[in-house]
Amino acid sequence: MQLSLFDIPAAPRPAETGEVSNDxxxxxxxxxxxxxxxxxxxxxxxxxxxxxxxxxxxxxxxxxxxKTARPGGRFANYPSSKQVAFAERVARMKRNPVPPECFRDRALMSKWIDRNR
Structure with missing residues (x-):
């Protein structure tokens, strides 16, 4: 009698044995x-x-x-100068201006870049 792949018992998964799955x-x-x-x-x-x-x-x-925490304050959530420069480059290539609110929020700027890249 020949065994198929489905007849061979599978080895237990790391999650089932409590082991860490990566090294x-x-x-x-x-x-x-x-x-x-x-x-x-x-x-x-x-x-x-x-x-x-x-x-x-x-x-x-x-x-x-x-490690030291990122500085807080009024401008802590503003995008970095590199992020702004990259967004402006993308805006020129796509001929689509960066919305003004993106210049005051790093997360908004990141989303705008991802959508327009």
Missing amino acids: YHLLPATAKQQDYARQIALRANLDLPGDVLSDRRRLSEWIDAH
């Missing part, structure tokens, strides 16, 4: 990631635990916990 946690931290963490530690006058430098996931968590 992100197994990879070593990148040099860029380590340099960025050192810069954060230097600026904030913090100690960077040595064991964190070798583990990508733990280093990522340390960076997220210690």
